[in-house]
Amino acid sequence: MRCFECHRSGADEVAEAVCCQCGVAVCRQHARIEKQELHKDAGLGKSTHALSARRVVCPVCARAEHSP
Structure with missing residues (x-):
């Protein structure tokens, strides 16, 4: 597969x-790697996992x- x-x-x-998000293939130069917090239901609220995805x-x- 080639970088779009x-x-x-x-x-x-x-x-x-x-x-x-959009499914296009990207190379190492164009890939933006970000952290994502994971949440799970915990009683009446949400609990955040200690490690980010x-x-x-x-x-x-x-x-x-x-963008704003």
Whole structure:
């Protein structure tokens, strides 16, 4: 599989991950690795796990998520 972002710019790079939001394949350079807190129901509220999960997003989705 090839990186979608590299292909758009005329390069040819092997993809290493898939964006969890839109599903495009991305290479190491274009992958944005972020932490994600995991929650579980605990009585009347939520409890947060001690460890964060990992999620990969492409640059377009990362910008969209962090836009005001």
